[in-house]
Amino acid sequence: MRRRDFMALSAGGVAAAWPFGARAQQPTRKIPVVGVLWHAGNAEEEDVYLSVLRKAFNDLGYVEGKNIVLEHRFPGEQPERFKALARELVDAHVDAVVAVTALGAVELKKITGSIPIVFVLASDPVGFGLVDSLARPGGNATGLSLMTDDLSGKRLELLKEAVPRLSRVGVLFDHTDPFKDRGFKAHRAAAEALDVSLSSAEIAVPNDIEPALAKFASDRVDGVTWSSGGLLFVQRARLGAAAIANKLPVIVSVAEEVPYGLLMSYGQDLPDYFRRAVGYMDRILKGAKPADLPVQQPTRLKFVVNLGAAKVLGLIMPQSLLLSADEVIE
Secondary structure (H helix, E strand, O other): OOHHHHHHHHHHEEEHHHHHHHHHHHHOOOOOOOEEEEOOOOOOOOOHHHHHHHHHHHOOOOOOOEEEEEEEEEOOHHHHHHHHHHHHHHHOOEEEEEEEHHHHHHHHHHOOOOEEEEEEEEOOOOOOOOOOOEEEEOOOOEEOOOOHHHHHHHHHHHHHHHOOOEEEEEEEEEOOOHHHHHHHHHHHHHHHOOOOEEEEEOOOOHHHHHHHHHHHHHOOEEEEEEEEOOHHHHHHHHHHHEEEEEEOOEEEHHHHHHHHHOEEEEEEEEEHHHHHHHHHHHHHHHHHHHHHOOOOOOOOEEEEEEHHHHHHOOOOOOHHHHHHOOOOEE
């Protein structure tokens, strides 16, 4: 081999090897670990929203196990479990947390002022102490405001339109919900404005659902609504069956409950909330601070009518309601 050919080959080899050596010296980028503190007891119960959250991350380019790790925790609607699992995520030094409920966010906020928190379903973030204000959160938490209690009056108005004889309404409460008193006050004010009386029942465990609905029926309640808390969402099939069995029209805030035998829902588009929460998490993982991200307000409200349930209940739904519905389930 001639000397100049050898030198050219050697130079080419060094040039080819140099980028590899340079890359080898660069630090490996840390994969972010995001905790997700849910409210139900397992992934199956949460699937309607868990699948939305996973897809939202995927749509933004995150692939689990490749460039993000999602640490899911399921407290099963138990307040003590919220505390324990919040502590578990903080002790694991996750990079950020998606707190699905206000209760989960509150527990996280108590024990960390540094790990970013994005809450998804919080009716009053300021009242719960999660943020200083909606426009300027001012701490390590931000997310979305449900305004659930603010819609109590509208739900009762819709129920009265669907059930013209409505004079007495039953309100279901989740006994485990620490904010149930706030919800009852909102319903009482709305009921007084519509000149209807209230009857209430608390659900502490799933087996309370059937007796509560049966008691409402025996008390001649004309319709039922619910205040807040995740237990009734997890038990939506059981609640719907009890409503049909007792011939009770029920209106709730969550559209995903309606197909199980409930009459109507009016509230936020919750799948959209999860997508927007993931959008905020993406910005935080890229360097944004929760304090600089205003709490998002509802951009649209969703009204769903279950025409099949109405027929079983012997109700003729006004055309005005059907025309205004975003979705009519046959």
